[in-house]
Amino acid sequence: xxxxxxxxxxxxxxxxxxxxxxxxxxxxxxxxxxxxxxxxxxxxxxxxxxxxxxxxxxxxxxxxxxxxxxxxxxxxxxxxxxxxxxxxxxxxxxxxxxxxxxxxxxxxxxxxxxxxxxxxxxxxxxxxxxxxxxxxxxxxxxxxxxxxxxxxxxxxxxxxxxxxxxxxxxxxxxxxxxxxxxxxxxxxxxxxxxxxxxxxxxxxxxxxxxxxxxxxxxxxxxxxxxxxxxxxxxxxxxxxxxxxxxxxxxxxxxxxxx
Amino acid sequence: xxxxxxxxxxxxxxxxxxxxxxxxxxxxxxxxxxxxxxxxxxxxxxxxxxxxxxxxxxxxxxxxxxxxxxxxxxxxxxxxxxxxxxxxxxxxxxxxxxxxxxxxxxxxxxxxxxxxxxxxxxxxxxxxxxxxxxxxxxxxxxxxxxxxxxxxxxxxxxxxxxxxxxxxxxxxxxxxxxxxxxxxxxxxxxxxxxxxxxxxxxxxxxxxxxxxxxxxxxxxxxxxxxxxxxxxxxxxxxxxxxxxxxxxxxxxxxxxxxxxxxxxxxxxxxxxxxxxxxxxxxxxxxxxxxxxxxxxxxxxxxxxxxxxxxxxxxxxxxxxxxxxx
Numbered sequence: 001x002x003x004x005x006x007x008x009x010x011x012x013x014x015x016x017x018x019x020x021x022x023x024x025x026x027x028x029x030x031x032x033x034x035x036x037x038x039x040x041x042x043x044x045x046x047x048x049x050x051x052x053x054x055x056x057x058x059x060x061x062x063x064x065x066x067x068x069x070x071x072x073x074x075x076x077x078x079x080x081x082x083x084x085x086x087x088x089x090x091x092x093x094x095x096x097x098x099x100x101x102x103x104x105x106x107x108x109x110x111x112x113x114x115x116x117x118x119x120x121x122x123x124x125x126x127x128x129x130x131x132x133x134x135x136x137x138x139x140x141x142x143x144x145x146x147x148x149x150x151x152x153x154x155x156x157x158x159x160x161x162x163x164x165x166x167x168x169x170x171x172x173x174x175x176x177x178x179x180x181x182x183x184x185x186x187x188x189x190x191x192x193x194x195x196x197x198x199x200x201x202x203x204x205x206x207x208x209x210x211x212x213x214x215x216x217x218x219x220x221x222x223x224x225x226x227x228x229x230x231x232x233x234x235x236x237x238x239x240x241x242x243x244x245x246x247x248x249x250x251x252x253x254x255x256x257x258x
Numbered sequence: 259x260x261x262x263x264x265x266x267x268x269x270x271x272x273x274x275x276x277x278x279x280x281x282x283x284x285x286x287x288x289x290x291x292x293x294x295x296x297x298x299x300x301x302x303x304x305x306x307x308x309x310x311x312x313x314x315x316x317x318x319x320x321x322x323x324x325x326x327x328x329x330x331x332x333x334x335x336x337x338x339x340x341x342x343x344x345x346x347x348x349x350x351x352x353x354x355x356x357x358x359x360x361x362x363x364x365x366x367x368x369x370x371x372x373x374x375x376x377x378x379x380x381x382x383x384x385x386x387x388x389x390x391x392x393x394x395x396x397x398x399x400x401x402x403x404x405x406x407x408x409x410x411x412x413x414x415x416x417x418x419x420x421x422x423x424x425x426x427x428x429x430x431x432x433x434x435x436x437x438x439x440x441x442x443x444x445x446x447x448x449x450x451x452x453x454x455x456x457x458x459x460x461x462x463x464x465x466x467x468x469x470x471x472x473x474x475x476x477x478x479x480x481x482x483x484x485x486x487x488x489x490x491x492x493x494x495x496x497x498x499x500x501x502x503x504x505x506x507x508x509x510x511x512x513x514x515x516x517x518x519x520x521x522x523x524x525x526x527x528x529x530x531x532x533x534x535x536x537x538x539x540x541x542x543x544x545x546x547x548x549x550x551x552x553x554x555x556x557x558x559x560x561x562x563x564x565x566x567x568x569x570x571x572x573x574x575x576x577x578x579x580x581x582x583x
Contacts, residue, residue, distance in 0.1 A: 066467060092469035104464040106457040117457045120450045121468035125478065128451035174468050 019044045019178055019208050020065070025074035027057075027064055027232075034060040036232035037074070042178070047204040049211045049223035049240075053252065056229040058212045059101065062180050066098050067091040079177065093122045097176030101183045101212075103163035107156030111147055111166060112138065114155050118170040138173060144202070145169040146195075161192035165199070172203065179209045185218055197221045216244075228252075260575070267579040278433055287425045289541075294429040294497060296537040297436045301490035302510075303517040303529030304436075304443055309483040310515075311523035312447055314459030315476060318377040319384030320514050323484040325506030326358055327351035327491025329391065332404040332501040339408060341415040348492045355488025356481045358383075363480040367473045381511065388506040403502030410496040428497050435493060436530070439486055443526050446482065447582050455479055456524075456583065516555070520562055522569025526582050531571055 020042040027035040034057045042048050050058050063069040065076050067088040076084045083091050092098075106114050115138045120128060142148045145165045150158070155166060164184055171179055184200070185193045193215070200222045203209065213219050219226060219240060226243045228235040236246045243249055282290045302324050310316050334347035362383055366376050391398045398404065410431070413420040422428045446452050458465045458472055466472050495501045504510075513536070521532025536555065544551040562570065577583055 068463075068467075087471075088463075088466045089469050089471045092467050098467050100464070100467075104461050106460040106464070108456050108460050109453065113453055114457075116450070117453050117465070118468050120454070121465075121470055123450070125451070125471075125474060128454060129446075129449045132450055170468070 017043045019079055020210070021077040022061075022065070023075045023077070025061070025064060025076065026072045027060055027069060028072050033232045035064065035071070035074075038229075038232070038234055040227060040234065042208060042210055045204075045206075045208055046225065047200070047209045047211065047223050048225050048227060049213050049219040050227045050229055051213055051216065051219060052229035052235075055231075057232040058229055059182060060232075061229070062098065062182055062212065065091075066096055066180065092174070092176075095175075095177035096180065097171040097174045097178070098180045099164075099167045099171050099182060099184060101186055103160065103167045105155045105158070105163050105166050105170065107154065109155060110152050111155050111158070112142070112151040114166060114170055115141060115173040118173040119175070121174050141169050141172050144172075145199070161188045164188060164192075164196070168199070168203075172207075177208065179203070179207050180212075181209060182212045183214060184211065185213070185215055193218060216240075261578065265579070267581055270579050275437075282426045282429050290425040290429050291497070292537065292541060293534070294425065294432045295494065296533055297429075297432040298490045298494040298497065299510075299514070299517070299537070300530040300533040301436055301439050301493075302487045302514050303521070303533045304439055304526055305483040305486035305490070306514050307518050307523065307526055307529045308443055308446065308486070309479055311518060311525065311529070312452065312459065313455040313476065313479050315372070315480070316377045316515070317380040317480070317483070317511075318515070319380035319382070319511050320483075320487055321506050321508070321510035322380070322384035322387050323355040323359060323487035324491035324494070324510060325384070325387060325391070325501075325503075326355045327488035328495040328501045328505045329398060329404070329491075330354050330488070331410075331492040332407045332495045333397070335408055335410070335496060336404055336406075339411065341411045341413050341419045344410050344412055344496075345415070348489065351488045351492030352485045353488075355491070356485035359484025360477065360481045363477045367476045367480075381508070384506055384511055385508065388503050388508075391503040391506055398501075398503070401503065403500055404495075405500040407495045407499055407501060409499075410493070422496075432493055432497070435489070439489070440526060440530070443486070444580070444582050446479075447526065451475070451478070452583075516559055518569075520559065520569060522572035522576070524583070525569065525571050525576055525580065527576065527580050528569050528571035532569070535570075 018041040022038055022040040025035050025038040026033065038061065050061065052058055060069065064071045067086050067090065070085040075082055078094055078096065081094065083094055106117065109117065116135065119135060119138060120132055142151055145168065147162070147166060147169060155163070158166060168181065168184060185196050188196060197218060200209065204222070211223060223240060225238060226240045227237045228243060228249050230252045235252065236243050236249050302320060306317060306320050330351040331347035334343055334350060362380065366379055371379060392400055409421050409423040411419050411421045422431050454465060454470055454475055458475060462472055491505060517532035517536060518529040520535065521530065522528025540551060543554055547554065
């Protein structure tokens, strides 16, 4: 890596343990800088939440990291490998799993089949025609997400909250090194949100998770560290208590949100 | 709608096979040859169902592959008789159609072309090939086409050759190949590859973010689909005894879409039933209502599209019986 560690701002954790490093990431839409020289590092096994008002650049960040949008400048490093502007399928095969804000599940397949498709996502084309043997863990994932009883129902019949869980289950079945979850509690009831909290804490035991979230209470429950994005820039970073006390953060975000 | 438990796919399939086996002995030879011809069209319908019904990509020029297959067998078996050349012809039909599909698919899918634009490009390809068949008189015989194309001779080359020269023989050959095409397609749909295709039809970007190269998925299913249509064309040419540019044209491409839509997209059996039903109605009605036959077909398509958009055989009951998905 040519980029010296000193370039990283205080918003980063120690580089040696980082699974994801983002250097100077910039993405413009016309005159708007959706991402403006964002530096960020995600430590191994960390559960990091990215918060910020609408239009802060949170989803754009995920879109650039997962290869859906190319950046105008900057680099994305996954475990030491430069993955900047690779295609979404390659980045997925390299181990970045993504859950979308609007739950994207395959309505025409059963819940189990949704997981099977996800489990095979990294397989070479040829092996798709053979029977697959990596399915042992699917039952465990199903019961973890409380979807076991509905395993053979079409995914289209699930409620909104259950679809959110199914998509998390799909990302887990895909066996990523890093999970990017875009508002996993969007549209959920209070009870479902509570359940998702437990779930994320549980999954966070063995996975590195980056979470985009609007719900600050939820973030307080699950995240070890919070990064605040504002107008495409990293405004603050640290434990939620510190960040909440930050005057600038209060001004742009927390005060207005609640 | 749930089915009684004694009504299993195996039993229904058995009855249908039995009926298909005795059918040619119960009607006159003309009807048998008509049905045999329709079975080759049904193969094209199954091939279109793979790409359109299962993977959600509409090809508006599927006759191109049928025509390539028909010309390949016509050209090769016209001048060389025996089982060897017949196999070579059929193999060429399959491979050439698959290659053309691969070439078209490569430039479109890897060029990011999708939806209506893909349909238009496939339409253009079939029209170009049809034009080529009309103008390259030295190879294709132009408007008159290739005539006569001899009956297929198969078996063990040079040892036990067997010519399919009666309507009943041709019918059984076509039926067996169609069953093979159906079973192959069903195996593809049930495989991990087929599941990925269904998922891609549901939400392509989700599939990409799971690690699938969707361009390759599309390319493979389009090539396979083209190969099957090519095989169907290869069986068709010797059956009717000639090949002309009509086999490449717009009419067949459109009809195939109607058969698949009528019968039920993504069901694999629906398109077969669709092809047979339309052929039956046409045979039955066009005798009595020559002028209004197309009008009747149009109304039928509209009625199905409005009141049963999933097609006649679309739905969970048929899915359970056929084991597709």
